[in-house]
Amino acid sequence: MPLSKRSELVLLGTGGGPRIWAARSQPASALIVDGAVYIVDAGDGVTSQLAKSGIDTNAIKAIFITHNHSDHVADYGTLLLRTWQSGHPGPIKCFGPPPLKNMTNSYINYMDWDISLRIQHEARPDFKSMLNVIEIGATPSIHQDSNVKVDCLKVPHGEADPSYAYRFQIDDKIIVFSGDTSKSEGLIDFASHADILVHEVLNLDGVDAIIEKTYPGNDSFRQHIIQGHTTMSEVGEVASKAKVKTLVLNHFVPTGSPVLDKPDIWLNGVKETFKGPIIVGTDLQKILL
Numbered sequence: 001m002p003l004s005k006r007s008e009l010v011l012l013g014t015g016g017g018p019r020i021w022a023a024r025s026q027p028a029s030a031l032i033v034d035g036a037v038y039i040v041d042a043g044d045g046v047t048s049q050l051a052k053s054g055i056d057t058n059a060i061k062a063i064f065i066t067h068n069h070s071d072h073v074a075d076y077g078t079l080l081l082r083t084w085q086s087g088h089p090g091p092i093k094c095f096g097p098p099p100l101k102n103m104t105n106s107y108i109n110y111m112d113w114d115i116s117l118r119i120q121h122e123a124r125p126d127f128k129s130m131l132n133v134i135e136i137g138a139t140p141s142i143h144q145d146s147n148v149k150v151d152c153l154k155v156p157h158g159e160a161d162p163s164y165a166y167r168f169q170i171d172d173k174i175i176v177f178s179g180d181t182s183k184s185e186g187l188i189d190f191a192s193h194a195d196i197l198v199h200e201v202l203n204l205d206g207v208d209a210i211i212e213k214t215y216p217g218n219d220s221f222r223q224h225i226i227q228g229h230t231t232m233s234e235v236g237e238v239a240s241k242a243k244v245k246t247l248v249l250n251h252f253v254p255t256g257s258p259v260l261d262k263p264d265i266w267l268n269g270v271k272e273t274f275k276g277p278i279i280v281g282t283d284l285q286k287i288l289l
């Protein structure tokens with residue numbers, strides 16, 4: 001059945017992790033439904049990626065943060081501030097785990113000098129009151145409007161607890177974002193028969209190089225990477241068991257490796273365990289629903 005609403009997924013940033021690199025922007029995605037924009041995660045560079053994608057930031061209805069690791073929220077405040085400064089009339093709903101309210105207020109305090117000046121001398125509307133920050137609690141159903149119904153699921157991501165996956169229902173289409181997670185049986189249920197599963201992916205062959213580049217010999221860091229994420233073959237298993245129609249790989253770890261961050265390597269690592277269509281995500285890629 002064709003969608004009555006024109007819907008599109010835009011991968012704004014696909015690089016997983018906090019290091020500095022040029023290869024990919026940090027994690028962020030946009031879902032555009034009938035002109036309305038929903039953002040999932042807001043890593044470093046999200047505003048410039050939105051601009052490059054030609055997405056109207058005044059049409060942002062809600063932002064969904066999967067968890068508060070910096071690669072997912074580094075430009076959360078920047079996104080809110082520059083969206084306000086670009087004329088968004090509000091409101092914007094911001095969903096995510098605690099302490100998202102505290103983080104939002106801290107950012108507003110951090111930028112208070114600028115915000116106050118612009119309200120006072122440029123007659124801009126109030127900034128804080130256009131934001132509606134909702135910390136996710138025990139209820140899986142978190143948002144519904146005329147375009148989308150959104151549910152969340154707690155996923156295992158090492159010590160980063162809670163971390164969430166999100167499922168968007170748009171008419172009869174289902175799109176699921178894994179967020180950062182190790183292999184999750186719960187996610188298999190949650191993503192059952194999804195039209196698109198956007199899943200993070202780890203190539204274990206790249207872990208040693210990350211440790212060597214940053215903190216040589218740091219075994220805690222190595223364990224964090226290995227235990228908190230989903231390997232290529234596991235991603236395929238999750239997609240197969242969930243019987244998803246299309247698998248979109250995202251949040252690539254390692255990002256920017258001249259040897260490993262190559263489409264064929266990601267594809268070959270996953271296709272042994274998932275026989276359906278696989279999209280190796282790239283920044284600014286647009287996927288019609």
Ligand SMILES: [Zn+2]
Nearest residue numbers: 016017071180
């Ligand atoms: Zn991450």
Ligand SMILES: [Zn+2]
Nearest residue numbers: 069157160180
């Ligand atoms: Zn994370």
